[in-house]
Amino acid sequence: MLREAAVDSREPRLEPRQEILRTAARLFQQQGYDATSMNDVAAALKLSKGGLYHHFQSKDEILFHIMSHAMDITEARVINVVRRVDGAGASGGLARVDGARADVTHGDATEARLRTLIRLHIEVVLSPEDREITVMLHENHPLPPALRRKINARKKDYLHFVEHLIADVQRNAQRKGNSLSPVTPRAAALALVGMINWIYQWYKPDGPLTGEAIVQQYTDIFFRGAIG
Numbered sequence: 522m523l524r525e526a527a528v529d530s531r532e533p534r535l536e537p538r539q540e541i542l543r544t545a546a547r548l549f550q551q552q553g554y555d556a557t558s559m560n561d562v563a564a565a566l567k568l569s570k571g572g573l574y575h576h577f578q579s580k581d582e583i584l585f586h587i588m589s590h591a592m593d594i595t596e597a598r599v600i601n602v603v604r605r606v607d608g609a610g611a612s613g614g615l616a617r618v619d620g621a622r623a624d625v626t627h628g629d630a631t632e633a634r635l636r637t638l639i640r641l642h643i644e645v646v647l648s649p650e651d652r653e654i655t656v657m658l659h660e661n662h663p664l665p666p667a668l669r670r671k672i673n674a675r676k677k678d679y680l681h682f683v684e685h686l687i688a689d690v691q692r693n694a695q696r697k698g699n700s701l702s703p704v705t706p707r708a709a710a711l712a713l714v715g716m717i718n719w720i721y722q723w724y725k726p727d728g729p730l731t732g733e734a735i736v737q738q739y740t741d742i743f744f745r746g747a748i749g
Contacts, residue, residue: 537576538586540566541562541566541583542583542587542590543653543654544566545557545562545583546654548562548565549587549657549660550653554580554584554660555663557580559573581665584664585672588661589672589675591655592658594645594655595645599638602637603634603641606633606637629693631686631689631690631693635690636740636744639739642717643717643735643736644736646718646720646721647724649726656721658676659718680710681710683710683713684706684710685706687706687709691706704746712743717739
């Protein structure tokens with residue numbers, strides 16, 4: 522999942538609204554949100570401006586739905602999978618939870634869930650078919666306040682999910698006498714989410730770091746620093 526995939530011309534066409542959102546996300550990524558007009562989006566899709574407005578009434582609405590879709594992806598592919606991970610009794614290696622890989626190298630369920638979250642979040646950021654949409658997670662500043670609040674609320678929910686997961690792992694490590702880390706769960710969650718979300722800025726599929734190497738090294742960085 523972490524390597525670039527060739528585009529298959531036999532793939533079914535997206536629904537009109539999905540195709541508009543994906544095309545708009547690509548244009549926003551390449552040109553910037555402010556520099557991209559509805560005319561640009563319509564031209565890229567070979568649609569009339571009226572045809573575009575039939576599906577979306579404004580550029581703000583398009584951006585909001587891109588944001589919402591990015592959060593839907595995160596919820597489906599990260600949060601929901603992590604909640605189902607049970608590392609108890611695991612003998613090591615990778616397990617699968619509803620088709621997704623879960624890191625259960627350590628028998629402790631809380632640690633297995635956090636390791637799995639790191640892996641799945643990185644996979645979402647690096648997924649070739651979703652990268653444009655995921656990149657748009659940082660572009661919510663142009664949204665009108667009411668729509669921005671809705672997206673920010675979902676981002677905060679995810680951050681709280683990560684924070685609580687980290688707190689569970691830290692408490693468990695402390696009970697075992699394995700952690701002396703002074704890092705708070707809040708600071709650790711902000712650092713973890715921030716460094717993963719920033720990967721798209723420098724990652725190159727043909728670069729020296731593979732997706733799997735990033736998973737392993739980020740996990741090592743985090744567990745050595747925030748957990749101890």
